[in-house]
Amino acid sequence: MDMDKRPPADGGDGCLVGVIRIPVKIVAVLVVLPVRVVWELLAAFGRAAHRHVLGPLYVHVLAPLLRALGWLLATLLKLVFVWPWVGLWRYVLAPVGQGLAWLCRGVYDHLLAPAGRILVTYVLRPLWAALAWLGRGGMRYLLAPLAKGVTWIVWALGMTLFVWPWAALWRWVLAPVGRGIAWLAVAVYRYVLTPVGHGLVRLTAAAFRYLLRPVGLGLAWLAVGLYRYVLAPAGRVLLWAWRVAGRIVGALWRGVKWVGWVLVGWPASRVYRYVLTPVGHAVREVWRTGRAAVREARAAVRQALFGTPPVEPARSRARTLGSTTAADAAPADEISLPRRQG
Structure with a gap:
């Protein structure tokens, strides 16, 4: 019954006022104030980091570094993939093609065209003239006597039936024709085929000696020189450029890592160690203090409402x-x- 005679805990304001005021204070201390403090700290830290670290880092370090890396990569790609092929086309393939074209034109102008003219002038035209002469001679010396002989044979056949016609045919037709054919064959072999064969043999030997063999030797020398003085040095240059590019890229990567550590990693570790860790400790202490205040407020509310001692x-x-x-x-x-x- 002593509990009924005890004065109110909050100085005469009553239990209802204490019940309303204490939760408001608890909410203000434990929710609004920590949230506002944390928000202000984060906003100040963000503004300071953007003003003094991130903005100058991007403007004075990252942007120039990215532009330098882009320029270096573009130059490296040109050096490795563009300029060697341009130089190979300009100083090797184009001159070689021009030289081959000049060689082909020279072979045609100084070898094939004169050989064709010689063949037409001294072989085909005489052969055609000989064939035309043989045709005219056949018409004149073969068909006309043959017609006369046939007429005579018909006339002789009327006089004699068997002996005279056949004897005259053999004597005046078949034997001259056989001798003419034999003479024609000998003449064609002696005056046409034999010179043509000798000419073709000489032409083949001359073509091999003065065209095919020099061209083959020139192409072999050109291939050996191209491999020895162009392809092998170009391969060594490309291999050296590849190795140098690898070293440059490795050095750039190490430099970027070092710059990233100096500009981002090390400041971040310092900020974590000397800013975030103390802030975390302070937040933990505030949380512990707020939790203790909540316990005390709960005990005070229980005591104010029910009059029981604090638990x-x-x-x-x-x-x-x-x-x-x-x-x-x-x-x-x-x-x-x-x-x-x-």
């Missing part, structure tokens, strides 16, 4: 191994002693 936190009971008192706990109310004794 000792579970941590204090754990530290005192289940005892009714703790080292940092407040002394028990006097009204609790009779209740325990009873």
Whole structure:
């Protein structure tokens, strides 16, 4: 009954005022104030980082570095993939093609065209003239006597039936024709085929000696020279350029890593160690303090509403191994002693 005579805990304002005021204070201290403090700290840290670290880092380091890397990569690609092929086309393939074209024109102008003219002038035209002469001679010396002989044979056949006609045919037709054919064949072989064969043999030998063999030797020398003085040095230059490019890229990568560590990693570690870690510790202390204030507010609300003594936190009971008192706990109310004794 002593509990009914005890004055209100909040100085006469009543339980309802305490019930409304205490949660408002709890919410203001535990929710609004920490959130506002954390927000202001994060905003100040973000503005300072953007103003003094990220903005100058991007403007004075990252942008020039990216432009330099782009220019270096473009120059490296031109050096490795464009300029060697341009030089090969300009100083090797184009001159070789022009030389081959000049050689082909020279072979045609100084060898094939004169050989064709010689063949037409000294072989085909005489052969055609000989064939025409043979045709005219055949018409004149073969067909006319043959017609006369046929007429004579018909006339002789009327006179004699068997001997005279056949004898005259053999004597005046078949024997001259056979001798003419034999003479014609000998003449064609002696005056046409033999010179043509000798000419073709000489022409083939001359073509091999003065055209095919020099051209083959020239192409072989050209291939050996091209491999020895162009392709092999170009391959070594490309291999050296590839190795140099690899070293340059490796050095650039190491430089970028070092710059990234100096400009980002090391400042980030310093900020984490000397800014975020103390802020985290401070937030943890604020959280612990707020939690203790919540416990105290709950105890005060329970005491204001129901008049019961504050309940000792579970941590204090754990530290005192289940005892009714703790080292940092407040002394028990006097009204609790009779209740325990009873």
